[in-house]
Amino acid sequence: MKHDQVCTRCVMDTSVPDIEFDVQGVCNYCRAAEARLSRELYLGPVHAGKLESLIADIKRDGAGKPYDCIIGVSGGVDSSYVAYLVKRKYGLRPLAVHFDNGWNSELAVQNIERLLNELDIDLYTNVVDWDEFKDLQLSFLKASVANSEIPTDHAIVALMYGMAAKQGVRYIISGGNLATESIMPDVWMHDAKDLRFLKAIHRRFGTRPLKTFPVQGYLRLAWNVLVRRIRYVSILNYVDYDKEQAMRILEKELGWRKYEAKHFESIYTRFFQGYLLPRKFKMDKRRPHLSSMIVSGQMSRAEALKELEQEPYNPSIAAEDTEYICQKFGLSPVEFDAIMRAPVRMSGDYPNSEHLLRSLAPAVRWIKQIATGRKPA
DSSP states (O other), X not given: OOOSOBOSSSSOBTTSTTOOBOTTSOBHHHHHHHXXXXXXXXXXXXXTTHHHHHHHHHHHHTTTSSOXXXXXXXXXXXXXXXXXXXXXXXXXXXXXXXXXXXXXXXXXXXXXXXXXXXXXOEXXXXXXXXXXXXXXXXXXXXXXXXXXXXXXXXXXXHHHHHHHXXXXXXXXXXXXXXXXXXXXXXXXXXXXXXXXXXXXXXXXXXXXXXXXXXXXXXXXHHHHHHTSOOEEEEGGGGTTOOHXXXXXXXXXXXXXXXXXXXXXXXXXXXXXXXXXXXXXXXXXXXXXXXXXHHHTTSSOHHHHHHHHTSOSSOHHHHHHHHHXXXXXXXXXXXXXXXXXXXXXXXXXXXXXXXXXXXXXXXXXXXXXXXXXXXOOO
């Protein structure tokens, strides 16, 4: 995909509708990311003792309980390194939670097994009802909105909060991090936590009731944050997180094996990022990921541009994945082609919570700050 202008600092470009450039050609996205890094990375002398204090709080609050924190595991590098840190480095007692949506690659299954066995971490796996989940995923594909990963992303967050509440645990430790994820256009991806949006699309295009699928609306989220006082901690923002170094540690100490690209531990996710988004929606998710790594100093702009010259993922694997996905969804080639050719829709084409969240913006920011410990912008 060729676009009119590319940021001179990162590799974000005019495929993003609301991108703006200053007189030096630097975009609003990498400027915003630099501001977030200065506020939300807790490194250096000014933040000395902050991580130690957090770990002490988690241990103190978890005293006498079977677990003192919840971690999500997907088999990917970020969540795997979190498991390594909290157990081996900081001596916490995590319960690992995995949402099995039926799309795990064989390598992901192996990585999860090796990781948790080596670290002696208990695992709770939620195996979703496949027919129910398939109906929901197909609804999002038929809705023709960009973020067809919302069913998985929503369920993961709902599941972790639900498990924290069940276990009486106050800390969910996330693999989210600014080193590789400080940039992601809101205009590309609708908020996965928006239960109204999820239900609206399923009502319109689905056929099966959602009986077992984990859900959490904004009211339940507020209850979990304000009443149950559950905190969602991005611990990788408290350490000098270098993704390449983390992979070397995981490979050497735990027998973990790397994937072809970020989030490719899921067959559906690599189809979504490597095929569906660029071909139908003209979005290359590598751009915000690589731009994040440029801004955090983990990659040069020249290296990122060179990577973008390659296909999003191996064409032969893409063909195999597409055939497999059609078979698993029960889609004929004609039906799949109709989905790919259908006009692109925006999230505003379906009922959602954006207007409500904008009207309650101060309260939303306040709850986010309490939930995550982030400094206000």
